[in-house]
Amino acid sequence: MxxxxxxxxxxxxxxxxxxxxxxxxxxxxxxxxxxxxxxxxxxxxxxxxxxxxxxxxxxxxxxxxxxxxxxxxxxxxxxxxxxxxxxxxxxxxxxxxxxxxxxxxxxxxxxxxxxxxxxxxxxxxxxxxxxxxxxxxxxxxxxxxxxxxxxxxxxxxxxxxxxxxxxxxxxxxxxxxxxxxxxxxxxxxxxxxxxxxxxxxxxxxxxxxxxxxxxxxxxxxxxxxxxxxxxxxxxxxxxxxxSSLRVANKAQERLYAELVRSGSTARQIPEMQTRAELYETIGLNAYETLDRSIVASVAPEPV
CATH class of the missing domain: 3.20.20.60 (Phosphoenolpyruvate-binding domains)
Structure with a gap:
């Protein structure tokens, strides 16, 4: 989390x-x-x-x-x-x-x-x-x-x-x-x-x-x-x-080379973090739940 x-x-x-x-x-x-x-x-x-x-x-x-x-x-x-x-x-x-x-x-x-x-x-x-x-x-x-x-x-x-x-x-x-x-x-x-x-x-x-x-x-x-x-x-x-940067940089290098070569990311998709995996890692749903749990402030009506 x-x-x-x-x-x-x-x-x-x-x-x-x-x-x-x-x-x-x-x-x-x-x-x-x-x-x-x-x-x-x-x-x-x-x-x-x-x-x-x-x-x-x-x-x-x-x-x-x-x-x-x-x-x-x-x-x-x-x-x-x-x-x-x-x-x-x-x-x-x-x-x-x-x-x-x-x-x-x-x-x-x-x-x-x-x-x-x-x-x-x-x-x-x-x-x-x-x-x-x-x-x-x-x-x-x-x-x-x-x-x-x-x-x-x-x-x-x-x-x-x-x-x-x-x-x-x-x-x-x-x-x-x-x-x-x-x-x-x-x-x-x-x-x-x-x-x-x-x-x-x-x-x-x-x-x-x-x-x-x-x-x-x-x-x-x-x-x-x-x-x-x-x-x-x-x-x-x-x-x-x-180590983490070296691995990330090498993956990016392969991605850009493939885009130049073929004009497509298709061959790199198996090496990618999926959208679902990304959202799970950064906790998108947890943030959305937190956001919904916060009660908006309401200004009082003038007397």
């Missing part, structure tokens, strides 16, 4: 629900949802939380993931996904959209939009996808200051620190940064672009007691692992950041 017309609206803030889900046994599975429809479909499939990727946001806007969108543009996506699904949402906060004051503004904006959690990364602008080469890193102390600013500004938002240091500073540098970020207020660490099972295992061993997030992106540097395998490695959360 869509969030707006649901009868089981959550009675706790999103960050509290995120922490509660993370405290349960097993790895917290957070599939990427690039818009409200994807959020509804992920919820219907049985997921209890979602992830909003900066790469997915920018790609659906026709832009590269280079840190060029704004806080307010991200808040637009947060609002639609949180409102559609009601699920706790982890949001990609890139580099925080500036320095300490900008980070504080971002945290408040994301919380007000409905986010449950955010991760900040230690790259410098123009930042890149974590699985690309030639990333430039901020000084550890500067990143720690951003984490401290985020922790100070939040009301309850769950703060995750992402480090891209493994590629240039090795596990030693990534772990040293992670410890500094935890001291600054990060509640979990996201070690990005680890390239082997051994690296995942070593990070886990060297950060005892710290919550860890794994990134299972396709076409990247990380080997393909299942959620269960990450769980066995000791990781607490896993994201599939751009």
């Amino acid at each position: 869509p969030y707006l017309v649901a009868n089981d609206l959550p009675d706790r803030p999103a960050p509290a629900r995120f922490r509660a889900a993370l405290a349960r046994p097993g790895i917290y599975r957070l599939p990427g949802a690039h818009n409200g429809m994807a959020a509804l479909q992920a919820k219907a499939a049985g997921f209890g939380g979602l992830y909003l990727s900066g790469a997915a946001m920018t790609a659906q806007m026709g832009l590269p993931d280079l840190g060029i969108i704004t806080v307010d543009e991200v808040a637009f996506f947060i609002r639609q996904i949180a409102r559609a699904s009601g699920l706790p949402l982890l949001v990609d906060g890139d580099t925080g959209y500036g320095e300490a004051l900008n980070v504080m503004h971002m945290v408040r904006t994301f919380e007000e939009a409905g986010a449950a959690a955010v991760h900040l990364e230690d790259q410098l602008l123009p930042k890149k996808c974590g699985h690309l080469n030639d990333k430039k890193l901020a000084r550890p102390e500067d990143m720690a200051a951003k984490i401290a600013a985020a922790a100070r500004a939040r009301r309850d938002l769950f703060i995750i620190a992402r480090t891209d240091a493994a590629a240039s500073e090795g596990i030693e540098g990534a772990v040293a940064r992670a410890k500094l970020y935890v001291e600054a207020g990060a509640e979990a660490i996201f070690p990005e672009a680890l390239t082997s099972v051994e690296m995942f295992r070593e990070v886990r061993a060297r950060l005892p007691g710290v919550k860890l997030l794994a990134n299972m992106t396709e076409f990247g540097r990380t080997p393909s692992l299942t959620a269960t395998e990450f769980q066995e490695l000791g990781y607490d959360m896993v994201i599939w950041p751009v």
